[in-house]
Amino acid sequence: MNVGAWLLWGFAATVLLTTLMAAGQGLGYTRMSIPYMLGAAFTPHRERAKVAGFFVHLVNGWLFALVYIAAFHTLGRSGVVLGGLMGFVHAAFVLTVGMRLVPGMHPRMAVEEQGLSEKRQLEPPGFLALNYGRATPVWTTVAHLIYGLVLGGFYSVG
Numbered sequence: 001m002n003v004g005a006w007l008l009w010g011f012a013a014t015v016l017l018t019t020l021m022a023a024g025q026g027l028g029y030t031r032m033s034i035p036y037m038l039g040a041a042f043t044p045h046r047e048r049a050k051v052a053g054f055f056v057h058l059v060n061g062w063l064f065a066l067v068y069i070a071a072f073h074t075l076g077r078s079g080v081v082l083g084g085l086m087g088f089v090h091a092a093f094v095l096t097v098g099m100r101l102v103p104g105m106h107p108r109m110a111v112e113e114q115g116l117s118e119k120r121q122l123e124p125p126g127f128l129a130l131n132y133g134r135a136t137p138v139w140t141t142v143a144h145l146i147y148g149l150v151l152g153g154f155y156s157v158g
Contacts, residue, residue, distance in 0.1 A: 009151055009155050010064075010065030012154070014061025014062065016147065016150060017144065018054070018061075021143050024136075029133060029135040029138075030133040030139050032129055032140070038052075039054070040053070040109075072157050078157050084152060085148070086148045088145055088148070090144045095129055099128070112126060
């Protein structure tokens with residue numbers, strides 16, 4: 001494994017994914033902010049949560065890049081098609097399984113079946129994160145596809 005390439009392209013892909021998601025939020029396509037959602041698990045202060053969550057998301061992106069790279073090495077190849085396919089699978093997993101698990105792990109997120117309380121103030125994402133906007137699944141999938149395209153296109157197995 002090329003550690004330098006993993007650090008560089010994992011960072012680049014994560015920053016690009018995060019930028020695309022922030023753009024989607026700013027343009028009104030989604031209300032989901034992954035950095036805020038992650039950071040709010042650690043602090044109730046909105047601005048601190050965004051900063052903390054950005055760094056948590058960056059580390060998560062690097063760790064997910066390791067999964068992609070392990071798959072590339074196992075298959076003996078990388079490339080934009082393989083990276084894009086992995087990005088699509090990654091997005092599908094996040095939207096169908098991951099988002100449904102978040103409320104059970106997040107100390108400040110409501111559980112769909114119970115609603116809001118004093119301690120749980122964030123809206124749960126719901127299936128496909130649709131509670132954060134009807135375009136959220138599309139925007140999230142595109143961002144993860146691009147994440148995979150960057151990793152697959154720039155990380156070389158050989």
